[in-house]
Amino acid sequence: MHWHEIRDPQSPELDRLAERYRLHPLHIEDCRHRNESAKVEESRGYLFAVLKVISLEKDGSVGESDLDIFLGRDFLITVEEEHCQPARQLLEQVRGAASGLRADQAFYRITDGVVDSYLPVLDHFSEVIDELEDQVLDRPTPETLGRIFETKRALIQLRRVLVNTRDVAGHLQRSESELIHREMWPFLRDIYDHVSRNLDLVEMQRDLLTGSLDIYLSSVANRTNQVMKVLTVLGTIALPALVISGLYGMNLKGLPWTDSPHGAAIVGGLMAATTAILLAVLRLMRWF
């Protein structure tokens, strides 16, 4: 088996290989125009796959890079996007153990490696969501909102990659291409199962995140409600005192107890009593 590693998709080497193996011009174009979706296409004499290697960026977002593979009967061509560390590492690892492997076996190992690279990213988001759930119930802040949003964005992106990769895996599993030996079928099915399970997980995470947002909204509404109650209870306590002291501050004649030496005590008692009655009414209406 010949394994051609192309690290710069713009290199003329790719054109030479295209001519030699009769690769379709549209596939060469796909290699050079990045941001393709994961896909697999069977052509005369070879199979062309675009895989997405996923990595977690330092700012918590998800980085994607394309890895294009041409699988022929006795050749394998891999085309990498520049500067993608995880893809490089994976290829080197497979290459190191590739001596004696058939082309379809090496192809399986690469695909398996790509799919395995999704798991740590998914685990990371499981942890992030656990943390967000706690925050949202305990102390919802605008920062929590921002993080929920970023996570949602990342999950939408991940879901898109996984759906396409599942289609690739499904196609490979069902494919009866003669390029892939029959003994590889259970292994391809295993990849399909892995991707499906990952996709289930992402859907579950999206559900949980949507739940978090609902809880956030309910939680904030609840707190506003309690702030309002405190404000109202405070107002209720203060109002009788304010109104009655206002009355006794008027420069008018005829108010009772103005001449009594215990006037202040009597009126103060009156205030306390009014406040107590109001509080009792609120209590009856089950306010606190």
Added chain:
Amino acid sequence: MHWHEIRDPQSPELDRLAERYRLHPLHIEDCRHRNESAKVEESRGYLFAVLKVISLEKDGSVGESDLDIFLGRDFLITVEEEHCQPARQLLEQVRGAASGLRADQAFYRITDGVVDSYLPVLDHFSEVIDELEDQVLDRPTPETLGRIFETKRALIQLRRVLVNTRDVAGHLQRSESELIHREMWPFLRDIYDHVSRNLDLVEMQRDLLTGSLDIYLSSVANRTNQVMKVLTVLGTIALPALVISGLYGMNLKGLPWTDSPHGAAIVGGLMAATTAILLAVLRLMRWF
């Protein structure tokens, strides 16, 4: 029929059996790496199934443990996760009645037992949701919110297990594998019906829980609205008194009734009248 019970998936016994019955390496790997989804795969000479035994943990969350089964023409291998009480109990029970059973009959009984273990968990959540519904309408608290969220989480998890188990049951029902006698078909169909019904129930519970959350939000909004009304009515009652007593507290000349011996009574009457008019206006606008 030979029934091999493996209680530690790491034991070399499993390797010996794998060699003896020609079990596929990927299936052995599945037994040893836990957290698989429920699934069933037909291989040459045997059928490999991963089942999920569900139990209710003490903190109300849902515990899952894997039970792997290899069904051959005249052998049955069961692989248990360590320390899973319900799975252990189920196997002992089937084993006790297994003498004289064919391998596929024992396999049916185990699967039936696993599916039956879902029902008490589902019943538990039905009760929890009933309780949450009442709480949400009567006295919505942040704790209710937390419980809604935990229940939602458990239902998402349950749904995932049930969907996969339904696929397993569906596969078994449609399978025309010669490992399963024809007379077992109605029984496998019965399992499929049970799981489908359970799944229906979980979907219904999810619907009800989503409804609870909506009601929670509406209920809190409604209470805030009523708190606001009380605050406004209180303010409305107090304002005339505060404003008028403020006026009469000024060190200015020219206010009416300042020299009248009934000044306080007149002004007090004025306050009461203003308050009454304001309340009547609010009444007209259908505020209370």
Added chain:
Amino acid sequence: MHWHEIRDPQSPELDRLAERYRLHPLHIEDCRHRNESAKVEESRGYLFAVLKVISLEKDGSVGESDLDIFLGRDFLITVEEEHCQPARQLLEQVRGAASGLRADQAFYRITDGVVDSYLPVLDHFSEVIDELEDQVLDRPTPETLGRIFETKRALIQLRRVLVNTRDVAGHLQRSESELIHREMWPFLRDIYDHVSRNLDLVEMQRDLLTGSLDIYLSSVANRTNQVMKVLTVLGTIALPALVISGLYGMNLKGLPWTDSPHGAAIVGGLMAATTAILLAVLRLMRWF
């Protein structure tokens, strides 16, 4: 045709019939363990159907009871849940007109009667929803919320029954069982159409109810907004008077007009003017 009516599923009569007509043990078990979903299964020599009779309970909830039917070439076995009035009535009615009918004709009439029993329940909920819609716009109260929730619950339950019944009807319509004469096919199709239409109606009612809840939330938010505005306008009217009268209540020297005999009039005018300016500003900002 022999029609066997079993009114108590626990009776040994059912066991005798099971032996005589070779009924499958799982079907007998289904008759005895209630709370089955509606379903139909074809067995050797007979067809087993579980139907759900629906009735409206006094508290507005939906009551379900099972009616199990075994349809053979020349026999019909009906098994009723104890004390279900509507099922009893329906069977008596069909039985009264059954002389001379073939088994499949009687089976059709029973199924048709069961499906017809859904309509008054659906009509009831249409009326309830109309009423809720009006309430939600005019005067949303927590009671409305409670009723929306109960109705939602009932519709979720109804939907589940209808989906299963539609599957039964669809199976009967497609079935080419020799137990059902060809001339009955248009009638079975008619049942399928009826159930589908009922299901459409329930989906529509669910949509309307979800809409009601959204409207409720919007309506309450809107009312809170208006309460807040009234509170703010009241505060705006009172504040200048409170602040200015506070100033003139201070035991300080140097305030203007304190010695003027028209002091109160001047300062009162000042208050009124400030209030008027504030109201004009709010007016400009389109607040009321």
Added chain:
Amino acid sequence: MHWHEIRDPQSPELDRLAERYRLHPLHIEDCRHRNESAKVEESRGYLFAVLKVISLEKDGSVGESDLDIFLGRDFLITVEEEHCQPARQLLEQVRGAASGLRADQAFYRITDGVVDSYLPVLDHFSEVIDELEDQVLDRPTPETLGRIFETKRALIQLRRVLVNTRDVAGHLQRSESELIHREMWPFLRDIYDHVSRNLDLVEMQRDLLTGSLDIYLSSVANRTNQVMKVLTVLGTIALPALVISGLYGMNLKGLPWTDSPHGAAIVGGLMAATTAILLAVLRLMRWF
């Protein structure tokens, strides 16, 4: 071709025709029991279709009336609901141009006319939604809420009619009934395309309307937020004045500047300064 127009479904004329053309009793029953869904059924020797004519009622709601058609090789029977103006008009129009037409051609023209009658209704709702969108952003009122709700209701109803009509059109397009000449096929496909497009439009309108409701809620929440801010800013401006003037209104000794002739000016300055500081703090926190 014989065209039989029945204007009263209860008339014995329909029974005579049923006997003459061997129409199925269930179809005659469908004609007499109104409120059927649109559907099409092929019977021996004829094709039975129920179509829904849509019209816009004066109060903005959607009126439906049934038009039943029996299409035979050389006859056409149309059954109208009483007093449906648009259906009457359509039939007269087709009849006027029907001389020399085959039965299937007349049938196509009627169906086409019915489908064309949906467009003005859809256009009406497009306009209503445009208007609601503007209102919801500019000046959301409870009336807007009421109209959103009515429109939603009408769209749910329209969608139901269109889904059923699309199924009818799909059935006609796929049907290889010998009652319909092959040259009519592109025309039936055209009807299918029209209905599908209308259905797309209704789905789009539902999406937009759901959006309007979300915007309504957000818009009201936003306005409440701004009302609260104004209230808080007003309170902030007034509080220092109220507190300080309260202090100087006390009948106590030892307050500073009580004897200064510029006391009022000094304390007034103090109030203004405190207010200015509070406003600056709010400004810093980006409140206005």
Added chain:
Amino acid sequence: MHWHEIRDPQSPELDRLAERYRLHPLHIEDCRHRNESAKVEESRGYLFAVLKVISLEKDGSVGESDLDIFLGRDFLITVEEEHCQPARQLLEQVRGAASGLRADQAFYRITDGVVDSYLPVLDHFSEVIDELEDQVLDRPTPETLGRIFETKRALIQLRRVLVNTRDVAGHLQRSESELIHREMWPFLRDIYDHVSRNLDLVEMQRDLLTGSLDIYLSSVANRTNQVMKVLTVLGTIALPALVISGLYGMNLKGLPWTDSPHGAAIVGGLMAATTAILLAVLRLMRWF
């Protein structure tokens, strides 16, 4: 190959071509009645396609114009809507390079060009959504709400165009029409992939936009909550001072410290202490 360019669909030239190439009257009608959906139909001897050219209007909305194509074995007829600049430009460009092309090759190039015209519009909305996301978290204003709504509207419209175009591309890809040479198949598949990817992108953008609206609502609720807290804290600080100064402003006898020369200091200290205690309680309840 003859390429007929029709720039005015009303021109009699189109009728002449219809007669010459036996174009179906319904297709000619489709060309003349605008606002068709994208579609493709195979007729005897030719293939009729309606494509939608998309452009971004100055006000940010999405403009659509129809481009109708008749593809025959050796002819191509293109019908443009008046005054559509992008369609004109595209046709000129393909025409310039069309000498020596077969009809199906020219058809592919036009279709490819139309699909390429969607990308800049999608990119524009990606940017708009990025911007809206930032605004919604940082400073949600009613204007943001308006822009979210307009963008939602545009995406609903875009989605509709893309779904129909994908159906067209899918039909072309599966079609085994002899009008399209076999070597064109991979190219048609490429178009299908492009449109599917665009559709994925629009779905993702819709998800993100829905998220933005949720965040908006949560963000506003959060801000209202914080405004309420500030209001309550301000009230809490002021209330003791107001109540106590009210008490000492009363014209009553018997209040303590009224004769003390340090009365003001003592009472002032009392006010400060009460305020401090209230703030400490709020602090304990984790309010700020």
